[in-house]
Amino acid sequence: MAAVEIPGGHGLALPLRAGQAVRVVNTHGTQVVDTWALALGDTSEYLSVEHTRRMQFSLFPKLGEPFYSNRRTKMLLLEEDSFPGQHDTLFACCDKWLYQHYNCAPGHRSCRDNFLQAVFAAGFDATSVPNPVNLWMHIPVHDSARISIETPLSRPGDHVKLRALIDTLVVFSACPMDVVPINGPDLAPKPVHVEVVG
């Protein structure tokens, strides 16, 4: 397939057969992409960051290692990463309650709702929202205890390649956050590109 654009603030779900990979490109360099994976055969099995931490003994995803599911299945391999170490798994995705907290108007887009809408649009169901892998989200850890929200360090064209180890529905959300500068100091969500590759 040709590269598909995900508009800033929007989501997309993409089925991958075991062995296929998806390349995610941070076209403008500043865009956080919340990423989930559900097992195609049983969507109650999902990529679990809390299980992956337990299996990798790391706060951050490791290049060349798999993400595990909530049933400890090897699900997605982080096969390429042009800027490794800059992906967050500690923070929940943004949701309508966060935008309420920031006094935004009702109906503000959110990664949570993007996840659900993308899953539904792909013909699947979900009743809960796992904690995502927040690609390129810059949440440094200080003194092994504190965490902070910082502007992105990623660069235009930075990319990751994720290879499906089982049949998987991968779900992306180009994060709509426009209140804190997690998507860059201009507070403007921007498009990213995804492409199924060999």
Added chain:
Amino acid sequence: MAAVEIPGGHGLALPLRAGQAVRVVNTHGTQVVDTWALALGDTSEYLSVEHTRRMQFSLFPKLGEPFYSNRRTKMLLLEEDSFPGQHDTLFACCDKWLYQHYNCAPGHRSCRDNFLQAVFAAGFDATSVPNPVNLWMHIPVHDSARISIETPLSRPGDHVKLRALIDTLVVFSACPMDVVPINGPDLAPKPVHVEVVG
């Protein structure tokens, strides 16, 4: 109510009205207690460690601060803690797939199944298992990046007091782990005590 014993390896769910508190006592000092909370009025709202991290900007729960729900509601207050800072929120609870990974026989008890069974026994339903607060589980963070499994630092009689800020079903599991020494070097899960207090 008088203090209730939770046998090592078993679980218990306890409804708390807003304003009530529960005291959890690590009777023998070495026992990890996985802890969840569901909103009594709508059990799809749950204590979310990933939302709490985002609101507290901390890897570890903070004494005197609330745990937040997946809707960013202040849910449970960590009001007392005789040994603060030693509670993990990074690791998934143990489950049948972890014990399979360790080649244990089928049917090994797990915190995940304890959660579901305790919720059902209290008359409620759950279809997914949130990431718990692992009271007293000693998972230190090294160099702001790596994590490891260590024997507990907690002492006999260490306790926490959790105050409900909304009507809440709190769920505890005295972790059945007997393969790695997370519940002490003797690999023997032990009873803990819980008590609803003013």
